[in-house]
Amino acid sequence: MLYPYISGVRTLSVIGMCKNAGKTTVLNSLISECEARGEILGLTSIGRDGERSDLVTNTKKPEIFVRAGAIVATAEDLLREGDISMEILDSTGVPTPMGEIIIVRATASGFVQIGGASITAHQRLIRDKLFAFGCDRVFIDGAISRKSLGNPSLADASILSSGASYDPSVARTAEDTAYYARLFSLPQVGMEPTCLRFTAESEGERFGSDELDGLAKVIRSGASKLMLRGAVTDSTAKALLAYGKLLGNTTLIAEDASRLLLKPDSFEKLLRFTKGFGVLKGTRLAAVTVNPFSAYGLHYDKNEFKERVESALQAAGLDIPVFDVKDA
Amino acid sequence: MLDNSQLNSIGFRWVTEHLEVMTPYGEALARRPRFYVRGEEGELLAEQRNVEALRRAVREDTPGVNALMRLLMPVKDIRRSIDSLSLRTLTEVELFEIKRFLLQLELIAPQLDGMRLGLEGVSVTALPAALDLIDPDGMRSPSFFVSDRLSPVLASVRRERRLLDERMKREGASDELMAERTRLAAAEDEENARVRTELCGRLRAYRERLLQNADSVGRLDLALGKARLAEKYGAVTPKLSGSEFRMRGMTNPKFAESLEEKGRSFVPVSLELKRGAVVITGANMGGKSIAIKTLALNACLAMSGFAVFAEEAELPFLDGVSLLSEDREDAMSGLSSFGGEMKAFDSILRETETELCSLVMLDEFARGTNPHEGAALVRAAAKLFNARVNTFAVIATHFDGVASLGRLHYQVAGLRNADVRSIRSRISAGGPDTLAEFMDYGLYPVAPDEDPPRDAVTIIHALGVSSEFTELIDV
Structure with a gap:
């Protein structure tokens, strides 16, 4: 069948x-x-x-x-x-x-x-x-x-x-x-050279202030694509959502679907506040x-x-x- | 001998980490380096000759060496399976590994023989009779299964299984056929185990030869790693003489590497030692410790059958290499740094007392006490070693009045020939790290009564420390 x-x-x-x-x-x-x-x-x-x-x-x-x-x-x-x-x-x-x-x-x-x-x-x-x-x-x-x-x-x-x-x-x-x-x-999206990269935290760990500073810089620059390296977890989502409307024109990109270790409601919220989600390897x-x-x-x-x-x-x-x- | 943290600090670990070995046997030998002990002088010389022979091959027979390395690469560690041969029946996977090893020996042995290296203590031999046991069909394929040839029962139950599989394919897998399949699978499993037990019984006769081959592959791999490293860095085989101890143009690749990262280069160190104490004096930051560690590294390498990082090296067979430096005291807890140093010194004295020939290095001995008593302690140490004919001692110090007791006296030139004003302007532009650019790290033999250079004051001036202070310095 x-x-x-x-x-x-x-x-x-x-x-x-x-x-x-x-x-x-x-x-x-x-x-x-x-x-x-x-x-x-x-x-x-x-x-x-x-x-x-x-x-x-x-x-x-x-x-x-x-x-x-x-x-x-x-x-x-x-x-x-x-x-x-x-x-x-x-x-x-x-x-x-x-x-x-x-x-x-x-x-x-x-x-x-x-x-x-x-x-x-x-x-x-x-x-x-x-x-x-x-x-x-x-x-x-x-x-x-x-x-x-x-x-x-x-x-x-x-x-x-x-x-x-x-x-x-x-x-x-x-x-x-x-x-x-x-x-x-x-959807599988291409990685453009202008795409800004941000390394998400390693599994289970919280963001350090350095990472948050880096993230703030990336988001304020108005990047249209934001590459999230590593595991994307609920705390990644929380950190991103702190920037609320600033993310409106940004597409979030994960390496592949297996990196998205998010609760469904975190995923929903990210979708609502951003332009959408894509993966490098679909x-x-x-x-x-x-x-x-x-x-x-x-x-x-x-x-x-x-x-x-x-x-x-x-x-x-x-x-x-x-x-x-x-x-x- | 030096402990692990010392081996790390002198750069020995750096060398073993840069050894390229192909097999887990070579890897194990590289991780736990062997220091040849008294009575093994012959073996050490044999290892030197092996490394030399392989070095020649690296230079003159590149295709041969490359072929050998390719054959070594797939070798896996099967010592546990070989050991288990005398205890139990091996699994199919373990027999597969042994077959792979035997197949590899069939390739390595003729390759090595063909290279005519004349290696000593390395004998890789094919064991075709053992391979025939595991592979009675003579297919010599890289896979493994228990051959039908080993048991008519096995052959017949397998035939039944094949027929049943075909029937199931035609008629579908009814419960009845599945039950029959399970019964046959159990019967095959039982016979398979029995045949393996028998096979292992016959393989047991090859246990020693398998282990000996594994051992030889490891030695070959390690010696080849040493040879390639020596070629890469232009190291030399040290001459192991009776009593001369002369090291010319020594380098230390670990330190050289980190200096190169800073755009500087390592200044080679030459030292001749005498039985008794040799004294090195010189400025702070002038490289005395580097010189001592470079000597320690190359002495340890020599005693472990490596070529040494030098232009020319001759040294006696050493029963022990001891180094007393800051690194060692750090490892000792519970005592003040001075107390720790003295306890460590005491154990070095006891260890080396009965040795026929030892190298003892003291780096800034007694630095933790006042200069007056400190100098007295260092002088006492020099006298002690001068009275010991079995010890080559090297004492690095910046205390006065010690050098005259040394059999030989070396000095790090430091800032002696530098101009304070140009240093100062360079430092104000580039920061205190630039001081190194003016240091002469060369080690020079000087007269016994030559005082340690007065670089401390020069350095203070060069660093531009407040004149309110410098004007009051009275030396």
């Missing part, structure tokens, strides 16, 4: 908004559609810092199923969780809390568990290695967390998986789904999937959920197809 939406997409990331969003179902469905067409698939994941214990204590069987020929990059400790038979192709030297990332080729079908690197440069290296080993297409297993948006810029296109496990309120889940969809659909959101079943028991009504997400996307001006995971 989803296959037509990913034609021409060499690297696809499937990004879950929460656990049990149905990401694995989506991946498995895509994998089997691509394999049935004789594609050589590469699979990797982006890191899950701080989730080591989750992954290690997770006694559930790994659920991603691949056939002979697929090439999988995963952390060494996770290799033995799977049951493919395999040929070891490369040890990449890329470290993770679960061991080095190893690249293997499945020589018989089986389940695999995928854990990946958390540094973008490493993720890119792994993706490139997968292509170098002859993959026709690479799937990246990603997840949205407090600290990461799942790095959609690594891929040519993404699929966002939303589900009832995200929040008890279907309205809230639909709204946030549309919010992430907006982030993943931000990505395309190919589809949204919804899973009305919650791991916590509070299931949504299947049709209501899908319709709410569809209308939230429309309200945000996005024309993106929505699928129930069961139909994926």
Whole structure:
């Protein structure tokens, strides 16, 4: 079902908004559609810092199923969780809390568990290695967390998986789904030499007075584009919003969507006070999937959920197809 | 020997950080430098010859050296896997790493042999029989899987899996077929583990040879790094003689680098040492400490099998190199700086007492006390070392009346030949940092009774300190 939406997409990331969003179902469905067409698939994941214990204590069987020929990059400790038979192709030297990332080729079908690197440069290296080993297409297993948006810029296109496990309120889940969809659909803008740069604070830290002085100078100069380097967080937004109307003609630019670690209302406010948001490296959101079943028991009504997400996307001006995971 | 913070302050760490090594084995050796000890003189000489031979190759056989470096680059650290061979069954990933290492040896060994370097203590040998165990099909491909050849059971369960996969592709993955798949996967896993246990049992015979090769690759890598560094900086192999200690035109690349950033250049230091005390006197800011640290650096490099940064170097085999300077006291806590210095001096005296040959350097010894007693302490130290035939001591001081006790006396020229008025006008234009432009950092042998230069007053005048004060100075 989803296959037509990913034609021409060499690297696809499937990004879950929460656990049990149905990401694995989506991946498995895509994998089997691509394999049935004789594609050589590469699979990797982006890191899950701080989730080591989750992954290690997770006694559930790994659920991603691949056939002979697929090439999988995963952390060494996770290799033995799977049951493919395999040929070891490369040890990449890329470290993770679960061991080095190893690249293997499945020589018989089986389940695999995928854990990946958390540094973008490493993720890119792994993706490139997968292509170098002859993959026709690479799937990246990603997840949205407090600290990461799942790095959609690594891929040519993404699929966002939303589900009832995200929040008890279907309205809230639909709204946030549309919010992430907006982030993943931000227009790609070019960097002009005249564009002023401003380095946003490193994760979790507040602005120092030097940075604020620098920011004030940049904004007073009436820059039409303001490049925000690094993570753009709620405190970045707060610092920017202090300049209120001065920002009216300024387009804010982030490196890519994964740098925007903003609460939806901060994002809204920034949009209202500025000329808009863009990213240097854009990505395309190919589809949204919804899973009305919650791991916590509070299931949504299947049709209501899908319709709410569809209308939230429309309200945000996005024309993106929505699928129930069961139909994926 | 010097501690880590001293090795850092004399520029030794700078040198090891600028060593370019290709492998994790070389990296480990570079990080923890080896100082050859008494009884290892032969090994130190062998290391010198290895570095020399590789240096010649760097000059005369660039393609060979480049090829060797390319072959060293992919080498990974597999010592843990080799060690584990005698303890447990290795995983497929570990066997993959061992196979890669064996494949690399097959390439490095003939390359190294072909270069005819005659390296001592470095023997990289291919182990084709071990490779045959891991790769019984003889494919020599860079990937690894447990070969069907190693077990008919494995071959048959894999065949079943392949057939099942094909059937699932045709008929779809019914629960029944999936259950059969799981059963076969478990059976393969079990047999795979058994075969690996057997394989590891056979590989165990190569454990020592694998470790020895890893060791040799590391030594080769380190010596090549030393050779390339020596070529780059024009360093020389020090002559390890019995008793002469002559260092001509020494430099210190760490200090030279930071001077170059300021648009200045390092003035080479030449020193001849005698058993007993040699005294260096000279102005404040005149470079005595730099001279001492440069000597310390090159002595340590020599004892670690490096070429030294000098035009010519000859020194005896040193059991110990000790340096007492401000850096060392800073590291000691709980005592005043004077108390700390004296405790440190005491431990140097004890350490070096029984050594056959040591280098001891005292930089502004007893600076923390009054000049009268300070000078007396330095004189006592000079006398002590003069009575010790096993010690080459270098004492840098600006106290009077010490130099005459030295076997030799060197002086930093400082501002001796500079004109105060031109310094002053330059300083008022360019700030106190410009004083350095007038300093003569050269170290010159002078007569034993030559007093330390009176640069303090010159400097005060040059800095333009209030005449209300300078007029009252009476020296």
